[in-house]
Amino acid sequence: MERQLGRRKFLVYGSAALGTSILLKSCATPTTTETTDAAATGGDAPAAASGDTIKVGVLHSLSGTMAISEKSVVDSTLLAIKQINEAGGVAGKQIEPILEDGSSDWPTFAEKARKLIDQDQVVAIFGCWTSASRKAVLPVFEEKNHLLFYPVQYEGQECSKNIFYTGAAPNQQIEPSVEWLLENKGNEFFLVGSDYVFPRTANTIIKAQVEASGGTVVGEDYLPLGNIEVSPIISKIRSDLPNGGVIYNTLNGDSNVAFFKEMEGAGLTPDRYPVMSVSIAEEEIAAIGKEYLLGQYAAWNYFMTVDSPENTAFVDAFKAEYGDSRVVNDPMEAGYIAVNLWKQAVEKVGDAGTSTDLDAIRAAVIGTEMDAPEGPVRMYPNHHISKTVRIGEVRDDGLFEIISETDGPVEPQPWNQFVQETQGFACDWTRTDVPDPGRFEI
C-alpha cells in the first residue's frame, strides 16, 4: 500500500514538475527565441555543424537587478547581428548569436564566459554591464586569450589586451561634464553614488578634478545597490549645500527613482540644485517619470535626439524590430557599434579566427572606423574608441535636449590623468618596446 502511494506521489510530482517546466519554457522564451531565430536564420544544429556560420556569444544579465538595463543592450546587439546577416553576413558566413544569462551575479558571468568559450567555441563575446561583472570575467578572457567587447561607460583605470571598450572612458564622459558644471553651474559639489566600484572610482576622479580646478567637494554619500531609502542623503545635501550647489549623481538602478522623487518632495529643484547624472539615459527617464527629472542633466556620448542620418536609420531600424514605444540609449548604441567594428575586423582578416587563435582579429580591430549613430568613431591602440561627448537636459517629452557637445570625437584615455597613481600612464597594444603595453609611463 505504502509503496503504491509512493509511486503515485512520485508520478504526480514528477509530471507536475515536467508540466510546469514545459509551461514556463513556453512562457519565458518567446521574445528571445524570436529574435535569435530571426537573427540566426535557421541557426539550428545542422547549419552550425556544416561550418557556414560564425558563433558569437552575447553575455548579459537577462534576470536579476541588472536585467533592467542589460536586456536592452542585448536587443541592440542582436539588431546589429541581424542587419549584418541580412546584408549577406560577414566573410560570407552568417553570424549565430548564442545568448547566455549572467543573472546579475558576477561569478555566474565568469562561469558563462567559460562555457561560451570552451563549449560553444565562440569567436567573440559581446557583453557585461557592471564593472563588477567585467572584473569577474577578465581573468577568464586573459587565461583563454579571448575577445570581449564591453559596451558601457565605465570608470577607466583598466586596459586589457583581451577587452575592447566601446563605451566611454572617464575622460569621455565624466571629466567633460565636470568641466561643464564648473563653468556653468558653480563649484560646490556633492557626490552621490551607489556603493560599488564604478561610483567610488568615478568619485575619486571627480574629487581630484574639482579640486584641481579650484572647486570644492562638500560631501559624498553611497547607497547600497538597490537601496531606496534616500532621506538621510537628502538631509545631508540640505545641510552641506544650504544655498544650492551641484550634485553629481553616480547612482545606479532603482536608487535613482527614489532619489529624484525625494529631491522633488524636499523642494530641491534643478535651478538651485542641478543634478548631473551618468547613469540616467532615455530608458531610465521613462522608468523614473519625466516629471521628476525635468531640467536635470546627463552626460553621454549618444542621445536618441542626435541629429544625423546614421542615427535616424538606427532608431528606425530599432523601432521596427522591437516596437514603436521603445527608446534607445548610449550603451545600446555602444553595443551596436561593437558588433560592427568586430565585423570590420573579421572582413579585414578575411576570417573570423578560431576560438583558440584570435590574435589576427585582435590586431585588426585596432584602427577600425565607423560612422556610428553618435558620429564618427575609431578604435584606438588602447582598445578604447574615440567618442563625441554631449551634455543633455531632460525635456518634457522624456528625451534629452543636447545643450553642449564637443567639436569632434575625444580621444580615449583609459588611465586617468587626474588621479595621482595613474598620471602620465598610457596603454598601447601595438607597442612591443615596453614591458607592459597595457600600462606604461610615457
Add this chain to the structure above:
Amino acid sequence: MAASILDGIFNGLSIGSILLLAALGLAIVFGLMGVINMAHGELMMLGAYTTTVVQRGFRLFGDGSPLFDFYIFFALIAAFFVAALVGLALERGVIRFLYGRPLETLLATWGVSLILQQFVRSVSGVVTASLIVFCLSFFGGMWVLKKRTNFEQIRGWAIAALLILSGVLARVVNRLLAGAYGLAVTQPWFGAQNQDVTAPGWLRGGIPMGAYQLPKTRIFIMALTILCVLGVYLFLNRTTWGMRIRSVTQNRNMSACLGIPTQKVDALTFALGSGLAGIAGCGVSLLGSVGPNTGQNYIVNTFMVVVVGGVGKLIGTVVGALGIGIADYVVGTGMLANLTNNEAVEGFFRFFATTSMAKVMVFLLIVVFLQFRPAGLFPQKGRSVDA
C-alpha cells in the same frame, strides 16, 4: 539644535513608517502563522504593479482631470485585492501543504518569489493566453475526470497526462498567436524595465516647515501606515474572524475542537497579510521604483523588523519598525557625531555616517540586541505557542 532633533524624529519616523507598512503583512503571516514567506516582497511588487496599471487606466481620463488625482485610492483598493488573491492562491496551492515545515516553506516561497519576478518581466499577450489555455484545459480536464467513478485509481495518471496535454496545448497556442500577430502580442507588457508611477498632483512637492520641506508623499505614507495599523488592530481584536485568527494562532487543535474552521482561518489570515503587502507596495511605489526587484529591496528589512519586534506581537512590529527607522536616520546622517566634542567618538560616528555604513551599524546593533533578547522586544508570553 531643536530643529535638527525634530527633523531627525520626523525623518526617522517616516523611514520607520515605510518599514512598518512593509512589515505589517509579514507580521501577520510570519508573526501569527509562523510561515516564512519569502514571496512577501513580491506580493508588494504586485501591489506596486497594480498601481501602475490603475494609473495607466486613469491616464485615459486625461492627466489633469480631477479623476486622475484620486487614482491612488482606487489603486490602494485594487492592490489590496490583487495581492490578497495571489496570496490566497499561494496559500491554497503551496503553503497549506507545508505547515509546520518552515525550511520547506522558505524554499518554496523563495521559488514562488523568483517565478513572480520573472512573470512580470515576461508577461505579454501570448503568455497570458497560454496560461489561460493551460489552466482551462488542466482544471477543466480534472473537473471532467472527477466525475468518473474510478477517479481515485487513475488520479496520478490523469494528472500527469493532463499536465503534459495542457502544456503542449499552451505551447501550440503560444506559437500560433506569436506567429499570427507578431510583436503586437509577444511584446512584454512591462518588460524588465522599471515602471513609472507619478504621484497625483496633490501629493507632489512638499509642505514647507521653516527652512525645510516635508515631502507630501511621506506624510501620506505615514497616514496610510497609521490607518493600516489601526485597521489590523481593530480587525484582530474586535471582529469574530480576528478572534478566530488569534485563537488558531494560540492553539490550533483546541480551536479546531471548538469548531473553528482552521483551514479557512489559515487562508483568510494569509490573504489578509498578502493584501497588506499589496497596500504597502502601492504606498512605496510613490517613493521608489516599480520594477521586478522592488520587493527584494524590502524583504530583509521586513523580516528584521518582525524579528526585532518579537514574533506574534503587533505592538512589537510597530516599535521595532520605528526604532530601526530612527536609528537608520540618526546614524546615517552623522547626527551623533555632531553631538559630541570628543574627537575619537566623533571620528567613530563619522565613519558610520554614510548610508551604507549606517546599515552595517544598525545590523550590528540588532545582532547585539538579539543576543540579549532573542525573542525580540515584546516576546509572546504563555506556553501555548508552537505547542
